[in-house]
Amino acid sequence: MNPGNKQEILLESGTNEIEIMEFTISHNTFGINVAKIREIMNPMDVKRMPHVHPAVEGVFKPRDILITVINLPKYLDMESEHDNSKDLLIVANFNNMHIAFRVDTVVGIDRISWKDIEKPDKTIYGGEEGIVTGLAQFEDRLITVLDFEKIVADIAPETGIQLSEIDELGKRDQNDQPILVVEDSVLLSAMILQALHKAGYTNTVKKDNGQEAWDYLTALKRECDEEGIPVTEKTACIITDIEMPQMDGHHLTKLIKEDGTLKKIPIIVFSSLINDEMRIKGKEVGADEQLSKPEIGRLVTVVDNLLEKFSLKMPGE
Numbered sequence: 001m002n003p004g005n006k007q008e009i010l011l012e013s014g015t016n017e018i019e020i021m022e023f024t025i026s027h028n029t030f031g032i033n034v035a036k037i038r039e040i041m042n043p044m045d046v047k048r049m050p051h052v053h054p055a056v057e058g059v060f061k062p063r064d065i066l067i068t069v070i071n072l073p074k075y076l077d078m079e080s081e082h083d084n085s086k087d088l089l090i091v092a093n094f095n096n097m098h099i100a101f102r103v104d105t106v107v108g109i110d111r112i113s114w115k116d117i118e119k120p121d122k123t124i125y126g127g128e129e130g131i132v133t134g135l136a137q138f139e140d141r142l143i144t145v146l147d148f149e150k151i152v153a154d155i156a157p158e159t160g161i162q163l164s165e166i167d168e169l170g171k172r173d174q175n176d177q178p179i180l181v182v183e184d185s186v187l188l189s190a191m192i193l194q195a196l197h198k199a200g201y202t203n204t205v206k207k208d209n210g211q212e213a214w215d216y217l218t219a220l221k222r223e224c225d226e227e228g229i230p231v232t233e234k235t236a237c238i239i240t241d242i243e244m245p246q247m248d249g250h251h252l253t254k255l256i257k258e259d260g261t262l263k264k265i266p267i268i269v270f271s272s273l274i275n276d277e278m279r280i281k282g283k284e285v286g287a288d289e290q291l292s293k294p295e296i297g298r299l300v301t302v303v304d305n306l307l308e309k310f311s312l313k314m315p316g317e
Helices: 146-153 186-198 210-227 249-257 275-285 298-310
Strands: 017-025 028-035 038-041 056-060 067-073 086-096 097-103 105-111 132-138 141-147 179-182 204-207 237-240 267-271 289-292
Touching: 017 097, 017 141, 028 105, 067 146, 086 105, 105 132, 105 237, 179 186, 179 210, 186 204, 186 298, 204 210, 204 289, 210 237, 210 249, 237 249, 237 298, 249 267, 249 275, 267 298, 275 289, 289 298
Parallel strands: 028 141, 067 097, 179 204, 179 237, 237 267, 267 289
Antiparallel strands: 017 028, 017 105, 038 086, 056 067, 086 097, 132 141
16 A cells, blocks of 8 residues: 555645645544655564564564564554554654554545644643644544654654764854744754754744744844844844644745745755655755754754855845
8 A cells, every 4th residue: 555646645835734644543543744654554574673662563674675663552552452464554754764653544645734733732642742743623533643753762762863963063162143943842942952052053042833933033024124134133044844833844934035035044944854855845945955853963064054155145145
């Protein structure tokens, strides 16, 4: 079973919509961004590995890639008695990794606006650092969109952002140019800010999603117009995720690059979704750079280069 032709399924750039594949676990409906999916497979024989997380079933190699299998019902503590032979594996690709997630059934694909996706209450699914990207209202049902990067990072912390990469950059001077970070994950945004501060970029502003960032930037533009100063004096660089409730990073980038004043701000798309197809989408909306999480050391280097590059440009260019 295959989710379809990815070329046909992937949305046009900057529409602020997401394609979600619905699946079920113990009769509960969950969702995953179609952009993460490589294929849907029937379960295969898995080689068990010693000293791994209880939710890790093991590994298998269906073709040319070794894939780790995570039992999602077990991870979510939602195992139920049913015919496991009818389970399916969602093989996902993100953060430059291939991971298979065992689920009960796959329902289908829905196109949903990010405006219809809200962050859940902090009391469920692990609070602020939980594993839910958002709750999506579609027709008569509520779909829980899981944060698969957070799930993998919980199971294997070494796959997440490593602040030690900043130490490898060597001694650095402090830089007070203002940087805007747009990231809905409380944990990831805290780590990105910590990494930037450690690298000398201490003048940072954080927004939880694209809509908050857009409201902030439009207000900032008015302030700069009144003060007669370039907008880059108050936001010299933007780092944004793609998947965010209310407004995603691609739509935010598109709005900024279509604005005569804000388009001068360099934008880095920093997302687990970066692959060849997503690079095309990012380029179409005007992203200046695109990096895959969790390459935090490379992110800092790219910020360095962009700030230097854009500071050399003459006003009005």
